[in-house]
Amino acid sequence: MTRIDVEIQLIALVAAVACALPGVYLVLRRLALMSDAISHTVLLGIVLAFFVTGDISSPLLIVAAAATGILTVALVESVHGTRLVKQDAAIGLVFPALFSIAVILISRYAGAVHLDTDAVLLGELAFAPFTRLEIAGRDMGPRTLYVMGSVLLLNVAFIVTFYKELKLSTFDAALAASLGFSPVLLHYVFMGLVSVTAVGAFDAVGSILVVALMIVPPAGAYLLTDRLRWMIALSALLGATAAIAGYWMAWLADASIAGSIAAIAGAQFLLIFLLAPKRGVIAQTLRRARQRVEFAQLMLAIHLLNHEGTPEAERESRESELHDHLRWSPEFVQRIVRLAERGGIITRDGSGRLFLTPAGRAAARGAISA
Amino acid sequence: MDAGRLLHDLFFDYTLRTVALGAMALGTVSGTLGAFAVLRKQSLLGDAISHAALPGIVLAFMLTGAKDPLILVLGAAIAGWIGTLGVMWIVRQSRLPEDSALGIVLSVFFGVGLVLLTFVQREPTASQAGLNTFLFGQAATLVMEDVVVIAGLGSVALAVVALFWKEFKLLAFDREFGGSLGIGMRRMDVLLTTVLVVAIVIGLQTVGVVLMSAMVVAPAAAARQWTDSLGVMVMLSAAFGALGGVTGAVASSTTTGIPTGPAIVLAVTLVVAVSLVFAPRRGLAWEWVRHRRNQQQVRTGAILTDLYALARQHTDRGHGHPVAVLEAMDAKRGGVRRTLAVLEGDGLAKREADDSWSLTAAGEQAALAAIARRNPDDG
Incomplete structure (x- = not known):
């Protein structure tokens, strides 16, 4: 592993964690696609600031990009605020328009410089280590690493400082407002942070990967836990592992690093989606099947209880009759009777008639009176 | 270029005529289907579909080695369709909100597309360069063959809408009632979404992946302001889409340095702005x-x-x-x-x-x- 390899992985890792942190709140606040919108519109800020300064590495570019991010949020909300279009349509109107302006400006006036839309969209992590940060002639490492490192620290500091406020305004904005916080102010500051993160990251990994790193790991984490702290930690962990594994997949297959990281993040999500202990598809399917069987046993017990001591009990309590009375398939009846017998809910006499055990009777009574 | 000359070229200049026809056809189709998408609060589904189409385009090219527009569009449609089903699946099976599901499908499919694209770009065949136009769209590369594909598939999409008009109307406004009439609403949902996928993938070469979503949202959002009737809205939306398509395509091919996709998007955005302000009764x-x-x-x-x-x-x-x-x-x-x-x-x-x-x-x-x-x- 050369030093370049290490540096690329380090950049990917830092970018992944920096994106995952605000991503948690984007997913929880149903603003996931704002990340898509912002990661495209920051381009406009970069272009405009570039025209002013003429310097592609000026820090003003990041400031302007963050400002366009906030402008995007404000525009979406004011278009939505006219109540003439719905919110998703407002996002779909605003960001393509701003992005279009940026693309036209680039292709008309900045064609010759290093501002090419392909690179913005796709990003090329492999080239990131080539722009070095030099202080007093000494090589301090890749510039992107410092940019993303600062963004990461900023995000951590913001979330730690405003943890309570963010949590409250995410889960109960009305309560937050009544307690005297300003959810609106916090919202805009937070979206500014998302913009800064997007701008720092898309320089290295491209705007689509920004979306992948902001949304996919937190979405996976959301299926694994109900606790905000855990969700944040898991998101960071998932993002970090996707970054490293993605790098190695790209290395093995000689493919785009950004694309590989997104693909690995997707694979991670798919695994969680299927296998998550409580909310995974498989766990849910199994739980539903189990509940169906448990419910059926209870139904059987109630059926037997209803006819206990009545003249029809003789007929109603035979396995052969049950499928007609309960409208179950004969196979299902057989299965349920077997399970209920094994579970000590019913017993059977020599003639094949079914009786409730005391435990079964208690369960049926409990279910009816509840 | 003066107006008379432009009008002359629009009819007699091969390139301009091709571009304008293609953009008009796709504007009509995406406008029509966009009306349903916007009404059903699926405005951003278009964004996810167009990004999700990328791996399909690249795979279709890798498997056939040809840049036949019909095959590329077919690949795009299959991938876009799988992506849409993925969104529906995630929303149904988990507690994730729809926007997260869209974001996941959009970014992951696009990432996979990028990985595949790097394989293609390693091949020495020169023709792969054209795949890049799918990112931003380049109407100047349209030839009559592309326009035939756009118009052909677009007509099929429009025919489906006409045929299932009543069902789609129910789907948009009162799904439960439709179900109670014995119409398979789930099947209608898949059908309408499939047609939307077709409408989107035929536009990718002209407008590009990133901006295709605007072609779905903008004409419909504009049309919504002028009327409360679905029929009128669909007609207007198609007309706005066609208008925006032609205007943008002409602006882009007559002025250097203006890519087609952005030009078309700005043209339809302008229609939206005018509609939001001046539409009778609703307008600001x-x-x-x-x-x-x-x-x-x-x-x-x-x-x-x-x-x-x-x-x-x-x-x-x-x-x-x-x-x-x-x-x-x-x-x-x-x-x-x-x-x-x-x-x-x-x-x-x-x-x-x-x-x-x-x-x-x-x-x-x-x-x-x-x-x-x-x-x-x-x-």
Whole structure:
């Protein structure tokens, strides 16, 4: 592993964690696609600031990009605020328009410089280590690493400082407002942070990967836990592992690093989606099947209880009759009777008639009176 | 280029005619299907579909080695369709909100597309360069063959909409009712989404992956402002899409350095802006006018009532009441002099002396009417 390899992985890792942190709140606040919108519109800020300064590495570019991010949020909300279009349509109107302006400006006036839309969209992590940060002639490492490192620290500091406020305004904005916080102010500051993160990251990994790193790991984490702290930690962990594994997949297959990281993040999500202990598809399917069987046993017990001591009990309590009375398939009846017998809910006499055990009777009574 | 020359080229210049026809066809189709997407709050599904199409395009190219537009579009449609089903699956099976599901599908599919794209770019075949146009769209690369594909698939999409008009209408407005009529709404949902996927993938080469979503949202959002009827909205949306498509395509091919996708998107965005402001009844401009008129009515009503109340304290009708008194009675509202001038113009108040006013006979009637309006229960 050369030093370049290490540096690329380090950049990917830092970018992944920096994106995952605000991503948690984007997913929880149903603003996931704002990340898509912002990661495209920051381009406009970069272009405009570039025209002013003429310097592609000026820090003003990041400031302007963050400002366009906030402008995007404000525009979406004011278009939505006219109540003439719905919110998703407002996002779909605003960001393509701003992005279009940026693309036209680039292709008309900045064609010759290093501002090419392909690179913005796709990003090329492999080239990131080539722009070095030099202080007093000494090589301090890749510039992107410092940019993303600062963004990461900023995000951590913001979330730690405003943890309570963010949590409250995410889960109960009305309560937050009544307690005297300003959810609106916090919202805009937070979206500014998302913009800064997007701008720092898309320089290295491209705007689509920004979306992948902001949304996919937190979405996976959301299926694994109900606790905000855990969700944040898991998101960071998932993002970090996707970054490293993605790098190695790209290395093995000689493919785009950004694309590989997104693909690995997707694979991670798919695994969680299927296998998550409580909310995974498989766990849910199994739980539903189990509940169906448990419910059926209870139904059987109630059926037997209803006819206990009545003249029809003789007929109603035979396995052969049950499928007609309960409208179950004969196979299902057989299965349920077997399970209920094994579970000590019913017993059977020599003639094949079914009786409730005391435990079964208690369960049926409990279910009816509840 | 002057207008006459442009019009001439539009009909007789091969490139321009091809581009304009292609953009118009795709604008019509995406406008039509976009109307349903916007009404069903699926505006951003288009964004996810167009990104999700990338791996399909690249795979289709890798498998066939050809840049046949029909095959690429087919690949795009299959991938876009799988992506859409993925979104539906995630939303149904987990507690994730729809926007997260869209974000996941969009970014992951696109990432996979990028990985595949790097494989293609390693091949020495020169023709792969054309795949890049799918990112931003380049109408200048359209040839008649592409237009035939766009128009052919687009017509199929429009035919499906016409055929299942009633079902799609129910799907958009009252899904439960449709289900109770015995229509398989789930199947209709998949069908409508499939047609939407077709509408989107045929536009990718012209407008590009990133901006195709605007072609779905913008014409429909504009059309919505002008009408409350689905039929009219769909027609208008198709017309706006076609208009935006032609305008953008022409602007881009007659001016250097303006890519087609952004030009088309800005053209339809302009239509949206005009619609939001000027559409009758819903538009912001009318809303402003209505607001002003209400304000004026409240103001004149208040002054009339005040004058009437003052007149009742005097026996002679022509007794003037000073502006200062009226201003004191109406301290919060202001603009008393302006309102008095308006009332004088309408013949409801008359100036008795320098700064004092009284009601005319008509003004008295108007004041009684204003009081009745304010207290409708007093009979």
